[in-house]
Amino acid sequence: MTRNIAIIGGGIVGATAAYYLSRQGHQVTVFDEGTGQATSAAAGIICPWLSKRRNKKWYRLASEGAAFYKQLCEDLATDGGDSSFYKVSGAILLKKTPKATQEQYELGLKRREDAPEIGDLKIQSQEELLSLLPSIQTQENALFVSGGARLDGGAMVAELLAQVVKNGGTLSKGWIDLNETFLKQFNAVILATGAWLPQTLEPLGYQVDIRGQKGQLVVLQTDDVDNGDLPVIMPEGEIDVLPIGNGKVFVGATHENDKGYDITVEPDIINHLIEQGEALFTRLQGAQTIEVKVGTRAYTSDFSPFFGYVPGQPHLLVASGLGSSGLTTGPLIGYQLARLAAGQEATLPLEDYLPNHYIVLRK
Numbered sequence: 001m002t003r004n005i006a007i008i009g010g011g012i013v014g015a016t017a018a019y020y021l022s023r024q025g026h027q028v029t030v031f032d033e034g035t036g037q038a039t040s041a042a043a044g045i046i047c048p049w050l051s052k053r054r055n056k057k058w059y060r061l062a063s064e065g066a067a068f069y070k071q072l073c074e075d076l077a078t079d080g081g082d083s084s085f086y087k088v089s090g091a092i093l094l095k096k097t098p099k100a101t102q103e104q105y106e107l108g109l110k111r112r113e114d115a116p117e118i119g120d121l122k123i124q125s126q127e128e129l130l131s132l133l134p135s136i137q138t139q140e141n142a143l144f145v146s147g148g149a150r151l152d153g154g155a156m157v158a159e160l161l162a163q164v165v166k167n168g169g170t171l172s173k174g175w176i177d178l179n180e181t182f183l184k185q186f187n188a189v190i191l192a193t194g195a196w197l198p199q200t201l202e203p204l205g206y207q208v209d210i211r212g213q214k215g216q217l218v219v220l221q222t223d224d225v226d227n228g229d230l231p232v233i234m235p236e237g238e239i240d241v242l243p244i245g246n247g248k249v250f251v252g253a254t255h256e257n258d259k260g261y262d263i264t265v266e267p268d269i270i271n272h273l274i275e276q277g278e279a280l281f282t283r284l285q286g287a288q289t290i291e292v293k294v295g296t297r298a299y300t301s302d303f304s305p306f307f308g309y310v311p312g313q314p315h316l317l318v319a320s321g322l323g324s325s326g327l328t329t330g331p332l333i334g335y336q337l338a339r340l341a342a343g344q345e346a347t348l349p350l351e352d353y354l355p356n357h358y359i360v361l362r363k
Contacts, residue, residue: 002026003187005341008176008200012153012326013319014192015160016334022167023079024342030164033175044151044327045232045240047091049111049118050104057352058304063115065329072331081163085155090231091148094139101141108145119147135283150232150242151327178203183316188341191318195298201359209358210320213297214259216266217252218273220287239276249284251277255324263294299323306355307333317341318355
């Protein structure tokens, strides 16, 4: 049976949910205000397997999220879509000591037993690293992960929403004031408003454990027009370097907990990002700044994401709290919400990611 479904938020979660619902023939309307969207301002590296984060539920979500990209790209290919926003390019992890590199290597070998997407793992000699990345500064400890991938979040969302329109869906620009009258117009409503979920649910009387984290990213134009096949570079510290093709390189992104919902560009911070990138990768020296992206990530107090039904609302679905791993986990979560909105069962255990711990009705 065809359902009428509203999706509020057109970032990575909302766009993926809308895509899968629309390709099943459901009537989909995506409402998106657009300001501060985290997806479009993210440095997209898909390489979660070597994280030392101890939360097993998060790791399952991240690992299966990385694996889900294969299905997503295959589905887009079947529909005549463009999945060039995603590329398995390999990842270089730069560590400060040989011991740290060895520990990452052993962790990768262990996790590859359940996640073959990791691909080949190899500790790089200095000569091998310079052969792969001639302009990298002196670095003696590095691990190559062949399954690492890069993602252009903005391009991905644009393609998914284009497919939604192609499938008969509707895109509506602007903010929605959530109320009972609005909810009654649809068989299901998906809230994918990220860091703005507290404001979204406030009219219904809910309090939400979500805070905003500012992220800034700079896009540089180099003369290395053949850089599309280079691996992404993940040094210790805050920044990552993503060569994405045609000479473009992403450097970022920042994690600014004290700036919340501020989405203004700060030149001092952008210059610091560029300096960090140049210190790591000499090919960036003298590169032209062609774009600066600013977005707001959503975090819970315990840094865990959640998705499922809003407490007391059997037709209102939600996801938030994805944080800096949103590009890895977002599509899989969007797919889960699409299944639930279509009246199907999720493929992940909902009890592990319940919104109830983070969304409560005010007394």
